[in-house]
Amino acid sequence: MSTRPLFTPNRRHFLQGAAALSAAGAWIGRANAGPAAGAYGSSHYAIDLGGESLQWLRSLTLPSYALEDERYERGLFKASYLVSQGSAVLDWILSLARRESDVRSGAVVVTDFDYDVKRRVEWTGGRVVQVALPVLSTKDAKRSFAIDFAWDAASFSRGSGGGAKGTVNQGKTAWTTSNYRVSGLPGENEYVTSIALPTITTKPGGGDKKKPAPTLGELTLEFAGRSRDAVLGYVEQIVADGRLADGELLDLSIDMLDPGLSKTLGTVRLYGCGLKRYEETPYGPGADAGEAFALKFAVTRVDLEV
Numbered sequence: 001m002s003t004r005p006l007f008t009p010n011r012r013h014f015l016q017g018a019a020a021l022s023a024a025g026a027w028i029g030r031a032n033a034g035p036a037a038g039a040y041g042s043s044h045y046a047i048d049l050g051g052e053s054l055q056w057l058r059s060l061t062l063p064s065y066a067l068e069d070e071r072y073e074r075g076l077f078k079a080s081y082l083v084s085q086g087s088a089v090l091d092w093i094l095s096l097a098r099r100e101s102d103v104r105s106g107a108v109v110v111t112d113f114d115y116d117v118k119r120r121v122e123w124t125g126g127r128v129v130q131v132a133l134p135v136l137s138t139k140d141a142k143r144s145f146a147i148d149f150a151w152d153a154a155s156f157s158r159g160s161g162g163g164a165k166g167t168v169n170q171g172k173t174a175w176t177t178s179n180y181r182v183s184g185l186p187g188e189n190e191y192v193t194s195i196a197l198p199t200i201t202t203k204p205g206g207g208d209k210k211k212p213a214p215t216l217g218e219l220t221l222e223f224a225g226r227s228r229d230a231v232l233g234y235v236e237q238i239v240a241d242g243r244l245a246d247g248e249l250l251d252l253s254i255d256m257l258d259p260g261l262s263k264t265l266g267t268v269r270l271y272g273c274g275l276k277r278y279e280e281t282p283y284g285p286g287a288d289a290g291e292a293f294a295l296k297f298a299v300t301r302v303d304l305e306v
Contacts, residue, residue, distance in 0.1 A: 125154025133197035145175035152204040184252040187230025194222040225291035272300025
């Protein structure tokens with residue numbers, strides 16, 4: 001009786017190829033994950049805009065390449081940054097919201113546990129093109145206030161760190177997304193339970209070319225039901241004539257507070273907020289009937305004061 005080899009040439013080649021792909025995928029993912037066995041342990045990520053110490057990044061994704069319409073397009077740098085660190089990095093991120101079109105050159109680095117730089121990627125002509133502020137909620141007591149942002153670059157080069165030692169700024173009092181105070185709304189402002197802040201985007205394209213004004217997403221505020229009557233009175237006044245007048249736009253402020261709720265660490269300012277939608281929690285089995293509602297606003301301008 002004939003026997004069949006356990007590893008035929010085709011099967012062996014398949015397994016070898018799968019192993020190679022698995023190893024390559026693990027290597028690519030190290031810039032976004034913790035240390036792996038046999039790796040140098042990329043445990044810290046930072047950004048360097050020059051002239052100051054490195055600034056922490058909570059996450060980092062390097063540009064990818066993809067075939068689009070018969071040509072290869074380069075993706076964006078993406079990162080998450082703690083607002084409590086402040087610095088020129090935060091000013092650069094907010095330049096998109098402020099319509100300042102700030103173009104910067106710099107680098108991102110990956111270090112090991114001892115802060116020895118193992119990888120450094122430099123870019124020129126970098127411009128922030130996406131900013132996503134976190135969702136604020138009274139239920140997220142331990143979540144840090146971090147901005148997710150992305151930037152394009154005119155050019156960039158990948159390289160090793162050369163064993164240099166990184167000095168990383170430790171930052172100040174951490175902000176949390178549950179400690180906030182809202183002002184500028186009609187009626188009672190203290191019963192806002194969740195705030196989805198608007199995203200800020202513009203078209204990619206690194207370099208010094210003038211870019212169009214940024215596009216702002218919606219602002220969504222969720223309320224506890226006890227403030228419904230006061231807010232509903234405002235809504236009914238706005239919709240009475242079926243139109244939104246300039247005089248009915250709101251300027252809102254959201255103060256971010258320290259853990260003791262006594263000190264203001266910074267303020268999110270939202271200008272020219274026009275009501276787009278009012279909606280209540282649906283009635284039904286298991287639902288808190290009418291105990292919550294939400295307002296959605298279009299926003300003209302956003303800023304963050306630290």
